[in-house]
Amino acid sequence: MIEFVNATKVYGKSSSPALDQLNLRVQNGCVFGFLGPNGAGKTTAIRLLTGVLAPTSGTVLVNGTDVREDPVAVKRMIGFVPDSQEMYERLTGMEYLNFMADIYGVSSADRKARAEKYLDMFMLEDAANERIQSYSRGMKQKISVIGALIHQPPVFVLDEPMVGLDPKASFLLKEEMRAQAQKGVTVFFSTHVLEVAEKLCDQVGIINHGKLLAQGTPEELRSRTGDASLEQVFLDLTGSGEDDAE
Amino acid sequence: MKGYLLLARMMLKNTITGLNPFDRFRSDKKSKAAVKSMLLGLVLLFALGSVVYAEYELFGVLRSMGQEALLPAMTMLMAMMASLLLGLFQSISGLYQGRDAAWLAVLPVSSRQIYAAKLTSLYLSDLVLNLPIIIPAAVLYLTSRTDLILPILRLIPIFLFLPVLPLAIVSLVSYLLMKLSSFARNRETVLTGLSILFMVGYMLTVSRISAVSGADGEEAVARMLASEDGLMNKLLSGFPPARWAAQGFIGSFWLMLLFCLVSAVGMAVSFLLTGRDYLPTALSAGEKTHKGGKGRAAVSASRAASPLAALIRLEIRDLVRTQTYLLNGVLGGLVMPIALMIGVSSGMSQVGNVGKNEMSEVFGQLDLSLLIIIATGAFYLCSFINQLPATAVSREGRHYPLSLSLPVRQSVRLTAKLLVSLVLNLLSMLILLVPVLFFLPLPLHGLLAAFGLAFLLSVFPAAFCLYMDARRPKLNWMTEIDALKKNFNSYFSLIFWIVGAAVCVITVLLLFRNGDFTPSLIGLTVCAIVLSGGSLAWLYHQAGRLEFLPENAD
Numbered sequence: 001m002i003e004f005v006n007a008t009k010v011y012g013k014s015s016s017p018a019l020d021q022l023n024l025r026v027q028n029g030c031v032f033g034f035l036g037p038n039g040a041g042k043t044t045a046i047r048l049l050t051g052v053l054a055p056t057s058g059t060v061l062v063n064g065t066d067v068r069e070d071p072v073a074v075k076r077m078i079g080f081v082p083d084s085q086e087m088y089e090r091l092t093g094m095e096y097l098n099f100m101a102d103i104y105g106v107s108s109a110d111r112k113a114r115a116e117k118y119l120d121m122f123m124l125e126d127a128a129n130e131r132i133q134s135y136s137r138g139m140k141q142k143i144s145v146i147g148a149l150i151h152q153p154p155v156f157v158l159d160e161p162m163v164g165l166d167p168k169a170s171f172l173l174k175e176e177m178r179a180q181a182q183k184g185v186t187v188f189f190s191t192h193v194l195e196v197a198e199k200l201c202d203q204v205g206i207i208n209h210g211k212l213l214a215q216g217t218p219e220e221l222r223s224r225t226g227d228a229s230l231e232q233v234f235l236d237l238t239g240s241g242e243d244d245a246e
Numbered sequence: 247m248k249g250y251l252l253l254a255r256m257m258l259k260n261t262i263t264g265l266n267p268f269d270r271f272r273s274d275k276k277s278k279a280a281v282k283s284m285l286l287g288l289v290l291l292f293a294l295g296s297v298v299y300a301e302y303e304l305f306g307v308l309r310s311m312g313q314e315a316l317l318p319a320m321t322m323l324m325a326m327m328a329s330l331l332l333g334l335f336q337s338i339s340g341l342y343q344g345r346d347a348a349w350l351a352v353l354p355v356s357s358r359q360i361y362a363a364k365l366t367s368l369y370l371s372d373l374v375l376n377l378p379i380i381i382p383a384a385v386l387y388l389t390s391r392t393d394l395i396l397p398i399l400r401l402i403p404i405f406l407f408l409p410v411l412p413l414a415i416v417s418l419v420s421y422l423l424m425k426l427s428s429f430a431r432n433r434e435t436v437l438t439g440l441s442i443l444f445m446v447g448y449m450l451t452v453s454r455i456s457a458v459s460g461a462d463g464e465e466a467v468a469r470m471l472a473s474e475d476g477l478m479n480k481l482l483s484g485f486p487p488a489r490w491a492a493q494g495f496i497g498s499f500w501l502m503l504l505f506c507l508v509s510a511v512g513m514a515v516s517f518l519l520t521g522r523d524y525l526p527t528a529l530s531a532g533e534k535t536h537k538g539g540k541g542r543a544a545v546s547a548s549r550a551a552s553p554l555a556a557l558i559r560l561e562i563r564d565l566v567r568t569q570t571y572l573l574n575g576v577l578g579g580l581v582m583p584i585a586l587m588i589g590v591s592s593g594m595s596q597v598g599n600v601g602k603n604e605m606s607e608v609f610g611q612l613d614l615s616l617l618i619i620i621a622t623g624a625f626y627l628c629s630f631i632n633q634l635p636a637t638a639v640s641r642e643g644r645h646y647p648l649s650l651s652l653p654v655r656q657s658v659r660l661t662a663k664l665l666v667s668l669v670l671n672l673l674s675m676l677i678l679l680v681p682v683l684f685f686l687p688l689p690l691h692g693l694l695a696a697f698g699l700a701f702l703l704s705v706f707p708a709a710f711c712l713y714m715d716a717r718r719p720k721l722n723w724m725t726e727i728d729a730l731k732k733n734f735n736s737y738f739s740l741i742f743w744i745v746g747a748a749v750c751v752i753t754v755l756l757l758f759r760n761g762d763f764t765p766s767l768i769g770l771t772v773c774a775i776v777l778s779g780g781s782l783a784w785l786y787h788q789a790g791r792l793e794f795l796p797e798n799a800d
């Protein structure tokens with residue numbers, strides 16, 4: 001379970017918080033989609049969750065453990081796919097998976113089985129022995145996803161995971177996210193692709209200017225605002241850009 | 247022309263913000279920033295003061311021999327030789343290994359203009375680095391003269407042209423190396439090999455030129471420095487432009503003019519030969535050749551013993567496989583001891599056994615404590631160009647958040663980085679063992695003491711620089727050379743190295759009484775323990791506070 005309790009993040013001397021009193025609870029086995037315009041605070045929230053940033057105030061709990069109190073224990077529970085394309089480029093794909101398995105203490109047999117399964121699934125076996133620097137954008141995204149799943153985390157966190165994936169890979173990833181949730185894994189991801197959120201998520205949250213505007217199942221949000229699609233809900237809630245001083 | 251100016255300005259801006267040491271306090275509170283800036287300013291002043299003081303002492307020695315003019319000559323020669331040697335690595339990386347080639351190629355700017363802008367940026371950083379070495383030496387020298395105006399007027403163009411010829415040579419050589427290695431299947435290895443060859447060849451040439459014959463006894467050192475056929479004069483005549491620069495400054499307008507002209511012509515020739523082909527060459531350098539075999543990899547073959555071991559392995563792979571780091575960090579750190587070793591061994595082979603025996607005789611009269619202090623100094627000297635700890639966090643770049651999301655404490659991450667760079671220190675000290683064994687008649691326990699002491703001492707700059715970098719890393723770089731060189735953090739290694747050396751020298755001198763160096767040695771040991779222990783304790787004490795992504799990171 002993931003809980004944000006009054007989580008606030010102010011960057012440096014900035015006057016407005018990037019994340020403002022976020023209160024959010026995501027149950028185990030739930031796929032949670034985090035939506036919001038550029039600069040809304042999604043990556044910031046994910047960085048608080050993964051222990052990369054410390055909250056200015058408030059707390060973030062993962063399965064009852066405070067990220068601030070025991071960051072290493074929390075990080076061990078999380079499999080994280082970051083948003084940037086930057087990763088350990090000088091390693092080969094296989095070395096990267098081995099590295100992640102080493103860090104999370106995965107046994108030889110387990111890492112072998114999982115690496116084979118996912119490399120096969122994402123059709124990356126042929127590239128596994130090449131350096132990541134030679135990968136295409138989508139290939140990097142795929143190896144990043146496999147690296148996050150290699151230790152079978154109870155919490156799976158992805159920052160804009162669909163970016164750069166081809167339709168097949170994107171489909172496979174969505175399937176995998178669902179399958180993980182079925183196993184009881186908490187899946188937390190941010191996205192700009194509303195159709196993905198609508199189809200995939202048990203719960204969505206819409207955030208703008210660091211504030212959570214709405215949270216619920218996609219149907220709930222649609223019926224609450226009386227809109228026909230999640231896209232319409234999103235545009236209504238985030239001001240569709242007209243009165244936005246972005 | 248307009249494209250050149252715009253690009254040069256952008257690169258200059260990038261360099262200035264990267265190299266501004268006080269920029270790091272930008273986001274602190276005003277009062278806090280002021281205090282920190284003052285502290286840093288004091289450290290910088292202390293380091294600069296140490297350099298000036300060393301030059302001052304040397305000047306005193308030279309003056310007693312009536313050779314004042316050798317000081318500016320020496321510093322100019324050193325500056326040019328250093329630009330030639332280290333400049334090669336820097337220009338290969340800066341010109342051809344930036345990831346920015348693809349981005350620059352899209353701009354409607356010609357290859358020559360892009361090349362010129364890049365050269366300008368290399369030139370400016372050379373110029374800045376020459377400043378604290380050349381200017382104090384020139385000022386010291388001028389104190390021995392009655393006329394000031396003309397030498398100062400001659401100094402200005404000489405100083406401005408000083409980096410030009412080395413840059414022209416180095417950029418031409420790096421172009422040729424890029425072209426040569428492009429035929430190879432495994433380009434990176436070939437390029438590294440060629441660079442090492444160039445480096446060794448260069449050093450061999452220098453030591454051949456400078457071989458001093460028949461130095462004897464007490465006068466050996468003085469003759470090496472000052473006599474007509476001594477080391478300095480041989481070097482100067484072996485590399486005439488340096489002699490023109492020196493003599494141009496001291497007295498000859500025409501030699502000054504000759505120096506500037508030759509530099510300018512050299513640069514023009516190098517530029518005309520390579521400028522047009524620069525962009526295609528840089529672009530092709532960006533294409534990676536993959537040698538990895540196809541098929542399934544052995545997944546569990548190489549399991550690391552612990553997270554720390556996995557991080558160390560990651561760090562080493564990153565260093566060895568990134569050519570910019572390999573050339574500028576690893577090899578650059580080994581240049582000094584290798585140069586000393588080649589110099590000593592080839593110099594000695596020409597002097598023959600007589601020379602060796604005389605050297606041993608000179609040193610044999612010194613007491614053991616002093617010998618250990620000298621050897622410690624020599625070993626410490628070789629550990630300094632290692633910029634790796636000072637940029638260890640910066641080098642993570644934009645994937646630092648990923649590293650921070652891994653379930654290990656910051657202290658473990660920092661330990662991995664520290665250990666790798668200390669191993670490199672150890673390596674350069676091991677290379678130096680050869681000349682030390684040759685020169686100094688040290689018993690084994692003395693040698694071990696010196697080695698251990700110097701290693702302990704070298705922990706201080708490493709640990710402290712690592713802390714500074716973790717505190718405020720430069721993460722948003724575009725090219726690896728920016729992470730290394732356009733990053734003030736990397737100059738902390740030099741500064742803290744100088745500070746450590748100065749503290750030790752002062753202690754040793756303060757404790758030196760009536761010819762007995764034993765208290766000095768004890769003082770040095772205490773210094774080493776306090777400095778290294780203190781910096782390590784500080785690093786690990788602070789590691790808990792560096793657990794998160796620094797928001798004021800660049």
Ligand SMILES: Nc1ncnc2c1ncn2[C@@H]1O[C@H](COP(=O)(O)OP(=O)(O)OP(=O)(O)O)[C@@H](O)[C@H]1O
Pocket residue numbers: 011012014018036037038039040041042043044045797
């Ligand atoms: N390192 C930083 N320093 C200062 N401000 C930052 C930093 N990172 C993000 N911000 C600010 O915090 C706010 C939220 O940014 P965040 O990256 O969380 O947005 P996001 O929702 O992930 O956007 P996107 O959809 O573009 O990825 C923005 O206003 C941004 O300017």
Ligand SMILES: [Mg+2]
Pocket residue numbers: 042043044083159
């Ligand atoms: Mg984001």
